[in-house]
Amino acid sequence: MKQKTVGLLAILLLLIACQKDNVPQLMGIEPPPVSPTIQKPENLLAKGTFQSAVHTTSGEIKVYRDENGKRALIFENFRTDSGPDLRIYMAEDKALTNFIEVSNKVNTMGNYSVALPDEADLSKHTYVLIWCKRFAVLFGSAELKPN
Template identity: 35%
Template sequence: MWKRLLANPLSWLLAVVVAAGLAFGGYWFQPWKLFTDDVVDEALPQVQTAATGTPAPDPAAPGTDSPGSTASGSAPASPSPAGNQLLASGEFVTHEHETSGTAEVVQLADGRRQLVFRDFATSNGPDLRVWLSDQPVLDGRDGWFVFDDGQWAELDRLKGNRGDQVYEIPADVDLTSLTSVSIWCKRFSVSFGAAELAA
């Protein structure tokens, strides 16, 4: 076989071009990610609502069936006024790939802000980023390509396509104008899924 290739330079050149094309296509599209998951399980901040100062209910905690209820009839604990505050939240909607979970903007007691994903799930893919954007979240194909049309801030690469995760929001990011989050495939300029962040 090699003798035939060496005897015919055109065949050899064609073989090199095909091999290079396959290598580039594999790198660019990363098709194996369709069959793998990157699972993240980070500790999420406890939050209380900004309006009332009351802790957000934790369904797993005993004695939280209704507001103010406690175990053994004891008085409810007073939340710290300097605790973490839930500033905005929204549910993910599906764009190019099925996406679900909740996105939250949390201000920590020390003043730092974080974007929190709870029960998050989407498809794996190449070059996925977490973007805050000023674009509205539109259902269906209309929402796939809008997030690079206006202002946006890239927080980080997506840590994993499944699980709870936290992203730091830089102090200079204006959350009054950037009111949505997109899982943005930077390589193909398309949103996998997005959430509107409402107070």
């Protein structure tokens, strides 16, 4: 019985640890937009919808390629809870198999874009994850489907 209680307390602490932190969010400030020409329908490579995991996460994610071959993740109507050490990862699944880090900065709400690293392979890295690195907690994820 004592082990069960300790296990439940450990899970509860992990969940609480990735709750909203006290760092003020920069509301209304977005990174510079990706070139407007990138968001043409013919440049859309893949898209998905965020699903909540441990924290409520919602919105759309799209992958576009510009005329120079550079790719970007476009977050639309995105929203997730804030937390310490949030990251954007791409992986083969929700369990971080063969993951790469896309960004160590996550806007918790709004429309914004993030450059996609060259090593991101859309045939393998089909999940976009919002991950709390400090506590190894998945906030939410989106599975990318080819356009």
